[in-house]
Amino acid sequence: MSLRPLIISVLLAAANAFSPAVGNSVAASRSLSSSSSSSSSALSMVAVDTSEIKNGLTIEIDGDPYKIMSFSIMKQARGAAKTTIKMKNLKRGNTIENTYRSGEKFETAEITRKPSQYTYEDEAGNYMFMDIESFEEVMVEQKMIEDQKKWISEGMQCDLIYFKGDVIEVRAPSPYVFEVVETEPNVKGNTSQGYTKPAVLSCGATISVPGFVEQGQMVKVDTEKGEYIERV
Known part of the structure; x- marks a missing residue:
């Protein structure tokens, strides 16, 4: 039986004994990626049209978050151009491709980014992270990390992306x-x-x-x- 969960629990208990100010100092010292901010941030919902989309943008459609994977613009001899967008549903994991008229609008998803440190993988294959601000342990299902797990190693600081309170994506530091x-x-x-x-x-x-x-x-x-x- 792995001792990692027990060790992590002991560390978390010790961390909680410190004041928030000391906790923030410890969290900052554990950050392994200088390219990532050590504090959480939130992106509010904003309206964008087809001319403003870009790869990696997360939009909300029918209550679900979709990440734009790629897009192409087809100009027509007559009439407005059309934009075909390939995007991934970050809650369900499926990928869809839709075509939209030029100027059609979307709502960006209201997401929150929380820097967290990868600690270990449990027996069920779930990935365990520690929020570097609150020291809370967060479990991320394997399906949520499928695209990124090849880059992630123990102790690495990543960004957990939250949508309506749930983790929908894990982002490894880049570069x-x-x-x-x-x-x-x-x-x-x-x-x-x-x-x-x-x-x-x-x-x-x-x-x-x-x-x-x-x-x-x-x-x-x-x-x-x-x-x-x-x-x-």
């Missing part, structure tokens, strides 16, 4: 620096521009990297796109 733990050696004299090769990162994910990147080196990765940025 983030990982170690290359496995890749084929660079071929001496290979000067081919654009040559890439697969590389396994310390988090377990595999990405394409330039040929000059070697095992043991650190690389900066865009975890949202799953793409190499640069060697560091």
